[in-house]
Each structure stands twice: as structure tokens, then as C-alpha cells.
Amino acid sequence: MKFIMKIPFHITLLVGKAVANIAKLVDKKRGTNISGKIATALCNDFVKHFKNIDFSKVIMVTGTNGKSTTTNLIAHTIKQSNRKTATNGEGANMMGGVATTLIKNSTLTGKFNKEFLVLEIDERSLPSIYKVLPAKNLVITNLQKDQVQRNGDPDFIYRKFAEVINKDIVLFLNNEEPRSKGLEDKAGQVIYFSVNKNDESFNKSNFYDITMPCPKCNHIIKYEYFNLESIGKFYCTNCNYSSEEKPDIYVSNIDSEGNKIICNNETYSITYNTPFYIYNYAATVSVSKKIGLTEEEINQGFKTFVNPGERREILKYKDKVIHYLRMKQENPETLQSALDTVAKDKTEKAIFIGLYEVKDFLPYYSNTFYFYDCNFKDIANTPVEKYIVFSKTVCYDTANRIIYDGADPSKIEIYDYEEDISVILKKMDDIKTKNIYILTGMKPYSNIKNFLAEEEKANG
Amino acid sequence: MDKVVINLVWLYPDILNLHGERGSVQAFQRVCENLGITINIKRVNEYSEKIDFKNTDIIFCPPGELKVIYDIKEAISKQMDELKEYIDARKYFITIGTTGCLLAKETIRENGEKIEGLGIFDMTCKERKTVIGDDLHFVIEKTKQEIIGSQIQMIDYELNNQEPLGTIIYGYGNNNTSKEGARVKNVIFTNCLGPVFVKNPWWAENIVMNVALNKMNIYNENEYELENKSFTSTKKFIKEKPKQI
Structure with missing residues (x-):
């Protein structure tokens, strides 16, 4: 046998x-x-x-x-x-x-x-x-x-x-x-x-x-x-x-x-x-x-040692410095870690947040509750010019979460888009601060990165 | 007229710490502020702390790991008579997700172990081998309010001779039948997360208004009993009548 x-x-x-x-x-x-x-x-x-x-x-x-x-x-x-x-x-x-x-x-x-x-x-x-x-x-x-x-x-x-x-x-x-x-x-x-x-x-x-x-x-x-x-x-x-x-x-x-x-x-x-x-x-x-x-x-x-999976990246786009902080969906600790990093920066900033529906396997679903396992209060206590909240479906929940922890609603713009990153990122040109943070998952970030690279190329 | 003050007890916040449901307590605070009603929120942290049932209007029990339910049941059982009076006074006791087991007759764990509940609901629970995570959309039978959110189902709930909280529009609910949650008077169990009262502030508002009006002695919750029954019977009639050719 x-x-x-x-x-x-x-x-x-x-x-x-x-x-x-x-x-x-x-x-x-x-x-x-x-x-x-x-x-x-x-x-x-x-x-x-x-x-x-x-x-x-x-x-x-x-x-x-x-x-x-x-x-x-x-x-x-x-x-x-x-x-x-x-x-x-x-x-x-x-x-x-x-x-x-x-x-x-x-x-x-x-x-x-x-x-x-x-x-x-x-x-x-x-x-x-x-x-x-x-x-x-x-x-x-x-x-x-x-x-x-x-x-x-x-x-x-x-x-x-x-x-x-x-x-x-x-x-x-x-x-x-x-x-x-x-x-x-x-x-x-x-x-x-x-x-x-x-x-x-x-x-x-x-x-x-x-x-x-x-x-x-x-x-x-x-x-x-x-x-x-x-x-x-x-x-x-x-x-x-x-x-x-x-x-x-x-x-x-x-x-x-x-x-x-x-x-x-x-x-x-x-x-x-x-x-x-x-x-x-x-x-x-x-x-x-x-x-x-x-x-x-x-x-x-x-x-x-060099970590191939580093969760932080810095990009330059026109006169802006973009800090990318990668987070894992449905994982409060990685979201909190990203939020803590942003909160440590006491200078004026704009924050782009893209928390998405969960599409790892069927059935896809709209988990919004893990946002409430995290604290956004420390960010709200720092100078923020704008919060740009993007993603399909749960963008309204994201905005509400930030407001619950004290963010000024007039500083929040909501974009109910999934694929059309260009509409969201055009905002970057309107923002006065050069200090930008992006908190999102890997896939949306790749879309953002590709878009910015193409824009840079087109603009010479 | 004296200003209405609502007292909410947040039960075992550190022990029942799942799925961001602390947000629902914040939602009650926000709703009360919007309505101009004062709310006192009290944390009951330890099993040894007594719950002041007499001076409480809403008890909120967030979801927790199933392993803690036995200890919670043991703690609350010591005040069972006060709990029964509290329920008879139509005050609110709200449980979310896994904490529904607390109010059930018993729960059978995956390893066969049985956990006795408080027996408020004629409901039995069985721990699942796998998790179901999905959106949840249902209508509360009593108020006809639509509620939306999601659920992480680790336990199947079987209602015996027990009124459900609502009827499913989309989702798994208690056990993939059309039933969602359970209700006895104002003791409520729902599987819905979100946090549920953040995503559905109109439900929190409804609860707060009921508490406030009851405190002012100007509202009878059973006022619409006949209309409610009429609504259900007409709905049933519409559903069952022969289709027109």
C-alpha cells in the first residue's frame, strides 16, 4: 500500500x-x-x-x-x-x-x-x-x-x-x-x-x-x-x-x-x-x-532587510507630496495604524479615504461596522483642509464615521465612484495644501498611481 | 413640563466588544441630541456590577464572542426578578448579533456543549461550523420600518413559538428563512450590524421617542394595535389572492 x-x-x-x-x-x-x-x-x-x-x-x-x-x-x-x-x-x-x-x-x-x-x-x-x-x-x-x-x-x-x-x-x-x-x-x-x-x-x-x-x-x-x-x-x-x-x-x-x-x-x-x-x-x-x-x-x-510588502509609499505629483498608507479591508488594526500615522502629522493636510465594499468572495457585502472599531478623533483634531471620501456604496458611511468623531462636515466631499479615479484626483489640483494622504486598499491605489503616472506623462 | 431624560445602560462594553457596535451607543447619543433630549449613558463594565433596572430606560448589549455568554447569563440571572419587572414595564433591552443567545432558551456549541440562556425568547441557537457574512435588509413588523446593514452569522437561531422582530427583504436573517431577530414587548434581538443604529438612526429615533413619550405619560404603545393587525392581515390577503388574468 x-x-x-x-x-x-x-x-x-x-x-x-x-x-x-x-x-x-x-x-x-x-x-x-x-x-x-x-x-x-x-x-x-x-x-x-x-x-x-x-x-x-x-x-x-x-x-x-x-x-x-x-x-x-x-x-x-x-x-x-x-x-x-x-x-x-x-x-x-x-x-x-x-x-x-x-x-x-x-x-x-x-x-x-x-x-x-x-x-x-x-x-x-x-x-x-x-x-x-x-x-x-x-x-x-x-x-x-x-x-x-x-x-x-x-x-x-x-x-x-x-x-x-x-x-x-x-x-x-x-x-x-x-x-x-x-x-x-x-x-x-x-x-x-x-x-x-x-x-x-x-x-x-x-x-x-x-x-x-x-x-x-x-x-x-x-x-x-x-x-x-x-x-x-x-x-x-x-x-x-x-x-x-x-x-x-x-x-x-x-x-x-x-x-x-x-x-x-x-x-x-x-x-x-x-x-x-x-x-x-x-x-x-x-x-x-x-x-x-x-x-x-x-x-x-x-x-x-528590505520589506517587499511595505505598506507606505511616497509619490510626487506636480507640487504635491502624496503619502500612501495601505490598509487591509475588514482589519481595524491596519486602518487604525494608518489613521495614527496621519494623526501624528500636525501640519495642514488633505486626506483621501477610500474604504470599499468587501469583494473577496461571494456574496460581496458592505461591511461598514469595522470603521467603528477604529478612532478617527485624533485626525479630526489636526488641521485638515479637506477630506475626500471615495468608493462605491460605502462612501456615505465613511463620511458619517468621520463626522461621528468630530470632523467638520463642511470639509468633507463625497465621491460615489468606483472606477473613475480621474474625477476624484482632479480634486488634488484644487486643494491648496501640498501635503496629501491616501488611505485605501491596494487595488484602488494602483488605479490612482497609474492615473497619476499617465497625467505626469501627458503633462511632460 | 420637566425636560425628558433618558438613561441608557451600555452593558459590558469591553467584554462584548465586537463589530464596532459601540457606534450604536454613539448613535443614541446623537439622536437624543438632535431631538433635544438629555441622555445619560452608563457603562456597566464588570459582571459584579449591579444593573439599576429601576432607573434605566434602554439596555444596550453589543455582540461578543460566544464564550462569554455563560458568564453574562450568570451575572444577569442574579437580578432576574428586576429584569422581569423591567420587561413588563415595556422598557428596552436590545441585543445585537451573537448576544441574542443570552435571551434564548439554550445554545448548542459546535463541540456539543450547551449554554443555557435567560429564556426570555422561545428560541434555540446552534453555533455554525462556518461563518456567513452578507448584507441584511428587513422590515420591522411592528413599525413597518425598513432596516439595512450587514450580518456576520456564527449562530443559527430557531424561533419556536416566538414572534420575530422582522421579515427579511434580503439576507440570511436568523436561519435563512424569512425571519429576522426576535421580540418580546420591547426586548429586541437583531442580527443586523452597521453599527445598526448608526446606519438606521430612524430606528433609534423611534425607540427614543417611545421612551420619551412613555415617560411623559402621553403615548400608549399599543394605540395602533388594531391598525397593525389590519396591516398584517391585508398584506396576507394581497399576497394570497388569486392573480388577475
Whole structure:
């Protein structure tokens, strides 16, 4: 029976390799996981059949936000230390993407030909992928509200993670994120990564501010301070659950101007210095130390790391400077992070906001409620010349959200358009300020970028 | 005449923290301000805090994770007699999304575990294996108001001998039948998110006006009972009559 099972795997593997090569020839940018998708459709438990994988050197990275960046950073750092490493860093984080990574990094007989395997894993796919690839290292960046049409609420994903975690796993957890830290009792070993209170930390004391239920006893989680939205030093008001006082990996100091962090008394040079990135660096230090990298090797990785999926971009258009802040739909934390960035700019500005209906899969729907998991108040308290609100269907809800948090309605213009970006962007010429922010998803932003490029070309 | 003051209790805001429904509390505040009515909003944060049913007009219960429903039920059960009096006085108790389970007889979780509810509604709930996210459009039976928003359905609600809140125009509602939500007197459950009272301020306005008029003793909520029944029976007659050739 075993012999019979091996035949389809090897044939499937050859088919997968052929498809991967063809896909590469046809279009280098596309076909990320097509070979893996075909292979997993052809062969049951395809991933399970690969040989020569040392599971103690397989690192899975999952969580709501930051998993792509953390995966890329860990893989890059290990690679820089001259250890052969495979990764699905292109964001293909479901079974097909994992299968593709193994197809590309194995011999014709199915022997994995690298030392380390670093994988970004979609939260919902973790149980099925772990079943065929029992990694001994699992990083959970955080567990927050996200993609409710698929995930429902965070506890739905918490239960998916809980299915997987066992005493054979080393779990790397964010010491300041209450929900994912709640999984600590289930693992064999836990390594906590942590970031100290810093210049960007903040408190919340408004009447409408809310926190979350304790993952262990369902009472209230309170924060001594926040480093990010819903991430900060916390404690439960009922049980003794809290952030660890002595985390294993601790960023004690952030030198934003010098682009350096001090972590466990060692100094690392970094490229990105926003609070969100500091957690990604801390997670990477925790994994790197565990697998035996030296401080010099980690530093080398950090110094040379460039994030291919950076969420911020600066464009120039005529005399305007456009700051683009990418956000993920139905993900309050990325929207809040973008809003916080804008609010830090205390100078006059114009803000273009394009929050769209959700069209990831059928049925499409008009989720407007996650806007209310975010605060727009801090933006409304800064000088804003104009708010340009655009998108089909939910633009009115977006405008209403801003007004609810104190924006002057006379400063808001609403454009009920989806495709005709030109009408919206012509506004840019009418605006006096040169300081423009655009908050929207990737697709509308691409349309905007293309339009601006064509305009620039036409204008010489 | 004394100025009307409405007291709203926002129940367990940190524990029932889903889907931005805190916005609905803001909507009540805005509607009251627009109507020139004073509103006092009180957060009841901890399970151990007593709810002042006597001096409350509207209790708002946002959606939360299903795992917290048992603790909430245990907390409120300690004031069950006061809750019954509150309901009989036709005061408002509003639950959104998953928190509907609190008012049901029982909820069966995906793993088979049963959670007992307060039993205000003759309704049973079953946790779904998959999530349904879609728009939701329905009409409230009692007021004929159209309500629009969306829903994230993690639980199917089965109404037994229980009046629904409304009839579906588009969407999944309780369990993909034509029924949306549930209602006993002014105890209301809806699946609708938005936040629901931000997207539908006319509904919040209707509730606030009812509370205000009742407080002023100049409005009988059952005043249009016969007209309401007439509306329903005429609608049924129109729907069922033979088509003209």
C-alpha cells in the first residue's frame, strides 16, 4: 500500500515541477502557487510525502497582522547567516503555497534540499497544514479582529490555533498581545518576545474606548499602556493573567533617529522603526536565538532587510507630496495604524479615504461596522483642509464615521465612484495644501498611481 | 413640563466588544441630541456590577464572542426578578448579533456543549461550523420600518413559538428563512450590524421617542394595535389572492 502511495506522489511531484517551470517561463510574477495547487489536488496529503525535512528546523509564522513581514525577516536573517533556507515569502500561505515551496526546494525524488523551512501560514489553514507538516516552531504575531466574513470573531481563530498547539511545539508569543498569549499553556516551551514602553506608546481613557475579554476567564483585560492598537502591557482584572514581567526577548530601547534597538542588552541596526516593525524584529530575534544564530548574524540580517510588502509609499505629483498608507479591508488594526500615522502629522493636510465594499468572495457585502472599531478623533483634531471620501456604496458611511468623531462636515466631499479615479484626483489640483494622504486598499491605489503616472506623462 | 431624560445602560462594553457596535451607543447619543433630549449613558463594565433596572430606560448589549455568554447569563440571572419587572414595564433591552443567545432558551456549541440562556425568547441557537457574512435588509413588523446593514452569522437561531422582530427583504436573517431577530414587548434581538443604529438612526429615533413619550405619560404603545393587525392581515390577503388574468 505504501509503495502504491509513493508512485502517485512522485508522479505528482514531477507534474508539479513541470508546472512550476512553465509558470516561471510564462510569467515570473504570476503562478506563485499554481504548481502546489495542482499537486495537492492530484495527490492526497501531498506535502506529507516530502523527505529529509527536519521539523525542528521548520518555522511557521501565523497571526492576524505582521506575518508576511516577520516571515520575510526571519527567512532573510537565516539566509544571511549562510544557512540554506526555503520560504513562501511571496505570501502564498495556504496549502497550495506550502506545496509550491516544497516542490521548488526539493530533488526529483522529493527530498527537501534546504536546511531551514520558514513558512507564513494562513490562520484558518494552520490545522490542515500542521497535520501534514508538524513544525516544531510556531510564531504567533498577534490575534486580532480581521476578515470577519471568513473568520467571524477572534475566538473562532483562537480555537483553530488551540487545535494545533501541543507539547511538541516551541511557541513564540507576543508578550503584549493578550489573546494569542492565552495559548501559552498548551505548548511544550514558550518564548515571549516583548517591546518596552517607548516614545510612541499611548494610553486610552475616552468614554467610548473598549478593550477585550480575558482569554482565560472572560473578565476584562486592562492595559497599563499601549504600544499598538490592542497591544501593550496588560493584566486581567479577575485572574492573575498578565504580560510576563521578565520576557525572554525584550526590546528595552528604541533609537528611532539612529535606527537602532537594544534587545536583551545587544544593539541591532534596523531599517524600519515604527512600533509595528519593532515587534517583527523582536519575534525574529527570538526565533534566531533559538536556532543558534549569533548577534552578528542577526545584525547582518537586519541591516540588509528590505520589506517587499511595505505598506507606505511616497509619490510626487506636480507640487504635491502624496503619502500612501495601505490598509487591509475588514482589519481595524491596519486602518487604525494608518489613521495614527496621519494623526501624528500636525501640519495642514488633505486626506483621501477610500474604504470599499468587501469583494473577496461571494456574496460581496458592505461591511461598514469595522470603521467603528477604529478612532478617527485624533485626525479630526489636526488641521485638515479637506477630506475626500471615495468608493462605491460605502462612501456615505465613511463620511458619517468621520463626522461621528468630530470632523467638520463642511470639509468633507463625497465621491460615489468606483472606477473613475480621474474625477476624484482632479480634486488634488484644487486643494491648496501640498501635503496629501491616501488611505485605501491596494487595488484602488494602483488605479490612482497609474492615473497619476499617465497625467505626469501627458503633462511632460 | 420637566425636560425628558433618558438613561441608557451600555452593558459590558469591553467584554462584548465586537463589530464596532459601540457606534450604536454613539448613535443614541446623537439622536437624543438632535431631538433635544438629555441622555445619560452608563457603562456597566464588570459582571459584579449591579444593573439599576429601576432607573434605566434602554439596555444596550453589543455582540461578543460566544464564550462569554455563560458568564453574562450568570451575572444577569442574579437580578432576574428586576429584569422581569423591567420587561413588563415595556422598557428596552436590545441585543445585537451573537448576544441574542443570552435571551434564548439554550445554545448548542459546535463541540456539543450547551449554554443555557435567560429564556426570555422561545428560541434555540446552534453555533455554525462556518461563518456567513452578507448584507441584511428587513422590515420591522411592528413599525413597518425598513432596516439595512450587514450580518456576520456564527449562530443559527430557531424561533419556536416566538414572534420575530422582522421579515427579511434580503439576507440570511436568523436561519435563512424569512425571519429576522426576535421580540418580546420591547426586548429586541437583531442580527443586523452597521453599527445598526448608526446606519438606521430612524430606528433609534423611534425607540427614543417611545421612551420619551412613555415617560411623559402621553403615548400608549399599543394605540395602533388594531391598525397593525389590519396591516398584517391585508398584506396576507394581497399576497394570497388569486392573480388577475
